[in-house]
Amino acid sequence: MAAERWRVEVDRGLCVGSGMCAGSAPGAFALDAGRRSRPRAQETDASEEVLAAAETCPVEAITLSRPDTGEKVFPPDE
Numbered sequence: 001m002a003a004e005r006w007r008v009e010v011d012r013g014l015c016v017g018s019g020m021c022a023g024s025a026p027g028a029f030a031l032d033a034g035r036r037s038r039p040r041a042q043e044t045d046a047s048e049e050v051l052a053a054a055e056t057c058p059v060e061a062i063t064l065s066r067p068d069t070g071e072k073v074f075p076p077d078e
Contacts, residue, residue: 004046007067008039014061025053043067
């Protein structure tokens with residue numbers, strides 16, 4: 001059985017460059033020259049580290065979804 005994958009998106013208009021995502025999941029996120037977050041890859045293996053990075057983003061600029069169905073993993077629908 002294949003490992004679960006997540007599509008990682010960062011809303012660069014919302015991103016304030018706190019760097020919390022890159023600090024907590026450096027394999028999945030990096031800050032560019034303008035101090036805005038960007039995913040290192042469009043898709044990544046599902047992990048607690050990546051989920052924690054999304055959850056700790058102070059402006060909820062990170063969206064995680066399942067690439068095969070588009071189902072949102074984070075943030076949860078209210």
